[in-house]
Structure formats: C-alpha cells, structure tokens
Amino acid sequence: MSAVENLTHQPVEGEHFTITSEATGDVWEIVVGLEVHCELATATKLFCSCPNMFGDEPNTNVCPVCLGLPGSLPVLNRNVVELAMRLGRALHCSVEPSVFARKNYFYPDMPKDYQVSQFDRPINVDGWLDLPDGTRVGIERAHIEEDTGKNTHAGGSGRIHGADYSLVDYNRAGVPLVEIVGRPHIRHPEQAKTYIDELRAILLATGASDAKMEEGSLRVDANVSVRRVGDPELGRRCEIKNLNSLRSLGRAIEYEARRQVDLLESGEVVKQETRHWDEGAGRTRPGRSKEEAEDYRYFQEPDLVPLDPGADWIAAIDGAMPALPAARRDTLAAAAGVAPTETAVVVAVQRDLDQLALAAIAAGGDGSRVLLHVEHNLAVEGAESLDPAHFAQLVTMEVAGQLTATQAKTVLGDMLESGKAPDAIAAERGFEAMDSSELEGIVDGIIAESPDEWADYCGGDDKRRGKLQGFFVGKVMKATKGQADGKAVNAILDARRTAAG
Amino acid sequence: MSESLTRDDVAKVAHLARLELTDAELDTYTEQLGAVLDHAADVAALDLADVPPTAHPLPLVNVLRDDVIGPTVDREEVLSQAPAVEDRRFRVPAILGEEP
Numbered sequence: 213m214s215a216v217e218n219l220t221h222q223p224v225e226g227e228h229f230t231i232t233s234e235a236t237g238d239v240w241e242i243v244v245g246l247e248v249h250c251e252l253a254t255a256t257k258l259f260c261s262c263p264n265m266f267g268d269e270p271n272t273n274v275c276p277v278c279l280g281l282p283g284s285l286p287v288l289n290r291n292v293v294e295l296a297m298r299l300g301r302a303l304h305c306s307v308e309p310s311v312f313a314r315k316n317y318f319y320p321d322m323p324k325d326y327q328v329s330q331f332d333r334p335i336n337v338d339g340w341l342d343l344p345d346g347t348r349v350g351i352e353r354a355h356i357e358e359d360t361g362k363n364t365h366a367g368g369s370g371r372i373h374g375a376d377y378s379l380v381d382y383n384r385a386g387v388p389l390v391e392i393v394g395r396p397h398i399r400h401p402e403q404a405k406t407y408i409d410e411l412r413a414i415l416l417a418t419g420a421s422d423a424k425m426e427e428g429s430l431r432v433d434a435n436v437s438v439r440r441v442g443d444p445e446l447g448r449r450c451e452i453k454n455l456n457s458l459r460s461l462g463r464a465i466e467y468e469a470r471r472q473v474d475l476l477e478s479g480e481v482v483k484q485e486t487r488h489w490d491e492g493a494g495r496t497r498p499g500r501s502k503e504e505a506e507d508y509r510y511f512q513e514p515d516l517v518p519l520d521p522g523a524d525w526i527a528a529i530d531g532a533m534p535a536l537p538a539a540r541r542d543t544l545a546a547a548a549g550v551a552p553t554e555t556a557v558v559v560a561v562q563r564d565l566d567q568l569a570l571a572a573i574a575a576g577g578d579g580s581r582v583l584l585h586v587e588h589n590l591a592v593e594g595a596e597s598l599d600p601a602h603f604a605q606l607v608t609m610e611v612a613g614q615l616t617a618t619q620a621k622t623v624l625g626d627m628l629e630s631g632k633a634p635d636a637i638a639a640e641r642g643f644e645a646m647d648s649s650e651l652e653g654i655v656d657g658i659i660a661e662s663p664d665e666w667a668d669y670c671g672g673d674d675k676r677r678g679k680l681q682g683f684f685v686g687k688v689m690k691a692t693k694g695q696a697d698g699k700a701v702n703a704i705l706d707a708r709r710t711a712a713g
Numbered sequence: 714m715s716e717s718l719t720r721d722d723v724a725k726v727a728h729l730a731r732l733e734l735t736d737a738e739l740d741t742y743t744e745q746l747g748a749v750l751d752h753a754a755d756v757a758a759l760d761l762a763d764v765p766p767t768a769h770p771l772p773l774v775n776v777l778r779d780d781v782i783g784p785t786v787d788r789e790e791v792l793s794q795a796p797a798v799e800d801r802r803f804r805v806p807a808i809l810g811e812e813p
Contacts, residue, residue: 269801271801279786288777381802382803
C-alpha cells in the first residue's frame with residue numbers, strides 16, 4: 213500500500229483543502245495557479261484576414277501569412293487589441309505598451325517554426341479576479357498570442373508516441389488567443405473550478421470569447437504544488453496539461469497533490485515537469501521535462517511595431533464595460549438584503565436571472581423568498597421571461613400565508629407555462645388559504661384517530677417525536693389534499709403537546 | 714576569444730536551431746559570435762540610465778487593420794506545393810518531441 217492510500221483528506225472550513233498524513237500527522241495544503249488560453253471571438257485571425265472559424269473544412273482558412281510563406285507580413289487585428297483590453301480591464305489589469313516576440317521551436321503545428329506571442333512586455337499586467345466565495349486570485353498577466361495548427365497523429369496508437377506520421381490542419385494557426393496567467397492563490401480543487409466558471413462568465417460578459425471548453429476555445433493548464441500548512445515557501449510545482457473539462461481539472465489537481473505528498477513523505481523530491489492528465493486512468497503521467505524559457509530563444513518580432521493603445525482607448529473600454537458577475541452579485545445581494553456569497557445570489561447571476569430577481573424585489577417581493585425560488589424552482593428554460601410583477605405577487609401571497617411553499621411552487625410552474633397571474637392560478641387550482649380554526653379541527657380529529665401514536669409523540673424522545681411528527685403532518689396533508697401549511701400544522705401539534713404535557 | 718561565450722554555449726544554440734556543426738565550425742563560430750557579444754558588451758558598459766529603450770527601429774506604433782474577412786488561398790493549390798498530403802491535410806514525418 214502506498215503512503216497516499218494512508219492519507220485522509222477533507223475539505224476544512226472555507227476554501228482550504230488539506231491532506232493529512234496518517235504516518236507523520238503532517239498536514240499539507242495544495243497550491244494551484246491556473247494558466248488559461250482562450251480564443252478571441254473575432255471574425256478574422258490575429259495577423260491576417262483569414263476567417264477565425266471552428267470546425268471548417270481542413271486547410272481552407274489559410275493564406276500566405278498564416279502559412280508562413282516567404283515575403284508575407286503580419287498586420288495586427290484591431291479587434292484583437294480591443295477584446296484583449298476589455299478582458300484585461302475586466303480583470304482589473306493595467307494596460308501597458310506592449311511588443312510582440314517570436315517563440316522559436318521545431319514542431320509542425322506552426323509553419324513558420326515560431327509562434328508570435330508577447331514575452332517581456334505583455335499588454336495586460338497585474339490584475340485580479342474575485343471568486344464568489346470572496347477569495348481574490350491575482351492575475352499576473354493576460355497577453356496576446358497566436359493559436360497553433362491542429363495535428364492528427366496517424367498510425368501506431370494514434371498518439372504522438374509511436375505514430376508513423378502526422379497530418380496537419382492550419383485553419384487554427386494564427387487564431388488570436390489571450391493567455392491569462394493566474395497567481396498561485398488557489399487552495400482547493402473546487403476553487404479551481406469556480407475560478408474557471410467565473411473567468412468564463414467574464415469572457416462571455418465582455419464578448420471576448422465564447423469560452424467553450426468542449427470546442428477548445430477555453431483551455432486550462434494547472435500548476436500544482438504542495439507544502440506543509442504554515443510553510444511560507446512554495447513547493448516545487450508540476451504543470452498539468454490535457455484538462456478538457458472542469459471535472460478533469462478538479463480530479464487532476466487532487467490526484468497530483470496526493471502524488472506529490474506521497475513523494476515528499478517518503479523522502480523523495482518532486483521533479484519540476486509537465487504532466488498529462490489521463491481521464492480514463494484517473495492519474496497524471498510525466499511528459500517532457502520543462503524546458504527553460506531561454507530554450508525558446510524569444511526575440512522581438514521585427515515585422516510588427518509596438519502596441520500602445522493610449523489613455524483614450526483605455527478610457528473608452530472602461531466606459532463601455534458591461535456589468536460583471538461580481539458587481540451583479542453585489543447589486544442583487546444588496547437589494548435582497550443578504551450576503552453576496554449566498555449560494556442563491558451566485559446561482560441567480562450564473563443563470564442570468566438577477567435582472568428578474570431585482571425587478572421582482574423592486575415590485576415589492578420579499579428578497580429571500582424571491583432568491584429561494586430562483587435557486588430551487590427556476591432552473592428552467594424561459595425563466596427569464598417570467599413577469600416580475602406576477603413573481604412579486606406570488607411571493608407576497610406566500611409570505612401572507614395564502615399559499616404554502618408547495619402550492620407556490622406549483623403556481624410558479626403554471627405561471628411559466630400560461631403567463632397568468634398567480635391569484636388567478638391559485639383560484640383555478642382551488643388553492644385557498646385554510647382557515648386556522650378549520651385546520652385546528654382537522655389536526656384534532658387526526659390526533660383523536662391515533663391515540664397510541666399521539667401518546668408516543670408526547671412522551672417519546674426527540675428522534676421518535678421527529679418521526680411521528682412526519683406521520684401526523686402526512687395525515688393532515690392527505691386530509692387537506694396538500695393544502696395545509698406544514699409550518700402551521702407543526703405549530704398546532706406543538707401547542708397540543710404542550711397543553712397535554 | 715570572448716570570455717562570455719564558451720564552445721558549449723555555441724553547441725547548445727546550434728542544437729536548439731537543429732544545426733549540425735563540425736568541430737572546426739564550432740571553433741570558428743565560438744570566435745565569431747564571441748566577437749559580436751564583445752561588441753555588445755561595449756555598449757552595455759555605457760551609462761544609458763537616461764536613454765529610453767528602443768522597442769523598434771521604426772518610429773511607429775499601433776499599425777492595425779480592421780477585423781474584416783479577406784480572401785484565402787485555394788486548398789488544392791496550397792496542398793499541391795506540399796511534399797506530402799493526406800486526407801486534405803499536410804503530411805509530416807513522425808514528431809519526436811512533444812507539443813511545446
């Protein structure tokens with residue numbers, strides 16, 4: 213049995229995730245920094261006017277520039293600069309004068325044998341992204357670069373090793389990317405997934421990218437290291453590639469952290485390297501050793517002049533910035549009188565239902581009740597077209613005791629289907645508030661029918677009483693065809709028990 | 714010969730550029746590249762604290778084009794120029810390294 217299997221892990225309070233060694237009792241934490249590549253939603257490529265289009269016939273979106281033919285010259289796409297800056301400013305980055313560089317390597321996914329990227333002077337530097345749980349993750353940089361062509365490995369296993377040859381499609385070569393380099397501020401696999409969710413929401417809100425992981429327009433690499441809790445030094449990290457879904461991301465981080473703890477606990481060292489996630493096997497495998505940065509022999513791209521967008525362009529970007537998820541959560545939370553970290557608030561913004569919730573609250577609906585419905589009963593198509601005034605009215609009826617929670621859910625479903633007002637639906641369905649003396653009569657009748665259970669309810673321990681409470685409430689619901697308010701029934705039962713007591 | 718550049722440095726750079734050099738060529742290039750670096754060292758020795766770095770020899774910034782689709786080249790014409798083609802794609806020899 214390996215040491216890893218002797219380790220227990222549990223998420224502890226808040227965002228921390230620790231691994232405790234049974235052998236030594238040492239408590240380890242994971243440190244994660246994510247690098248995200250996203251394809252920008254432009255009409256054309258970064259340096260030429262070929263279409264930027266996913267899924268077209270191979271090698272149809274190519275021209276002398278992106279094929280690297282002699283004598284061709286790149287010209288920067290204005291919209292790339294616009295979208296990259298929009299994203300940078302949304303991530304609270306400073307937009308700086310920047311230059312392009314050639315990253316040289318021998319690999320046939322780029323016909324030029326280099327990739328144009330930004331190296332020592334990137335366009336966006338030093339920003340941050342706030343997670344819904346309140347954690348602030350630093351952004352080191354968000355720079356512009358070219359995407360590469362797509363290789364298909366033929367023969368052998370169909371993988372790169374053992375392939376007889378490869379086939380290359382250059383449609384993607386030269387498609388604009390922004391690489392967003394996050395600082396190692398993530399401490400939990402779930403937090404990594406949340407970070408990607410939040411980043412995706414920002415990419416969509418700014419129109420920078422369609423951010424589809426399944427189509428590869430959003431790709432994630434994870435730098436993972438571990439250290440003993442309290443240790444200020446960062447451990448040696450591994451870069452995990454081939455993370456094609458959020459599920460893979462979370463699993464890979466957890467696996468890799470345990471692997472590293474296992475190594476360190478047994479007195480070995482973590483080798484700094486690139487590793488590939490194998491989703492089927494549920495493990496990471498070593499790739500090539502991380503090349504040193506100078507091996508790419510970066511130097512300034514002589515065919516492109518520097519980029520300096522200037523204060524006016526930056527101000528225009530800031531002036532046109534759409535409402536971002538964090539600000540939308542704050543607005544909704546303030547209106548509803550709850551914390552912006554509440555799950556219902558996070559979910560409302562994720563589902564684009566915050567405008568509906570705000571309108572319903574403005575129309576007099578109780579904030580907490582509105583959010584409760586948004587979180588639990590409105591995960592459906594067309595929810596955003598619900599009439600906010602009707603929604604507010606429904607919530608008000610519920611708060612006034614005219615509808616039980618179950619009835620309100622049913623009425624809400626009917627409202628989505630028919631667009632009718634809640635009072636009309638309640639009348640049609642015969643949902644009428646039950647008179648409290650009528651309900652008391654029904655409860656008393658049921659108590660009289662079941663003297664043994666009642667005695668047990670009054671005299672039993674809490675566990676027994678809880679069970680029998682369910683029994684009585686169930687009978688009342690049956691007798692009233694579900695129209696009784698569960699809370700009211702409980703109150704009556706409690707009052708009768710105290711009186712009997 | 715330069716003090717800053719060794720024969721091993723030249724061999725490493727040659728490898729990165731996938732150039733196969735003979736022992737005699739390594740000696741020659743170590744000396745020649747060393748002389749270039751020595752010249753650069755002369756510039757580095759100057760006090761340039763007040764001189765802004767030159768980002769590009771041309772006094773231009775922000776050469777941009779609009780995001781409008783233009784003509785592409787015909788696939789058959791492009792592929793006809795390639796040494797090997799299969800299934801509408803460029804066929805290349807087995808890749809020994811890994812993706813960068």
